[in-house]
Amino acid sequence: MKVILIKDVEKIGNFGEVVNVKDGYAKNFLIPSGMAIIATPGNLKQIDLIKKSRIKVEAKSIKEANEIAEQLNGLKLIFKVKSSPEGKMYGSITNKDIADKILSFKKIEVDRKKIELEDTIKEIGNYNVEIKLYKDIKCSVNVVVEPDKKQGEIETEQEATPSASDINENSPEN
Numbered sequence: 001m002k003v004i005l006i007k008d009v010e011k012i013g014n015f016g017e018v019v020n021v022k023d024g025y026a027k028n029f030l031i032p033s034g035m036a037i038i039a040t041p042g043n044l045k046q047i048d049l050i051k052k053s054r055i056k057v058e059a060k061s062i063k064e065a066n067e068i069a070e071q072l073n074g075l076k077l078i079f080k081v082k083s084s085p086e087g088k089m090y091g092s093i094t095n096k097d098i099a100d101k102i103l104s105f106k107k108i109e110v111d112r113k114k115i116e117l118e119d120t121i122k123e124i125g126n127y128n129v130e131i132k133l134y135k136d137i138k139c140s141v142n143v144v145v146e147p148d149k150k151q152g153e154i155e156t157e158q159e160a161t162p163s164a165s166d167i168n169e170n171s172p173e174n
Contacts, residue, residue, distance in 0.1 A: 002039035065134035073139040080148040092120035
């Protein structure tokens with residue numbers, strides 16, 4: 001039986017291909033599961049139109065991904081984190097943190113699942129992170145993790161000198 005695949009089917013074919021399969025396989029599996037339709041002249045014309053529109057959408061997606069790759073390639077993201085003197089972080093930096101930083105810095109939304117990070121970042125240092133934007137289009141972002149030294153200095157200063165709110169609370173005028 002000749003059928004038109006409306007989804008990519010492993011070991012059978014890709015979307016829009018007309019393939020010849022056994023009747024039982026087509027009637028009992030491919031057609032009921034929505035992977036194929038019977039190859040009639042009307043269905044062939046319809047699939048041809050869908051293929052043409054998919055090509056246009058694909059071209060637009062590739063163009064957009066290339067533009068985003070140009071903007072993000074070589075981008076340097078700096079994370080200031082609390083860490084131990086040995087360089088171990090008290091938390092971690094995940095794909096979501098990187099995606100949020102890109103969104104706030106460049107106003108570009110990147111799917112966190114497309115950020116290729118082997119494991120979460122747990123130490124101070126420089127990391128090269130790949131982002132898969134579309135099929136074969138990737139870009140590289142430099143993630144720099146630095147200790148937040150100012151945070152430690154501020155905490156020690158606040159302990160040593162009372163703040164204005166402390167003075168107002170303790171004054172006899174209230």
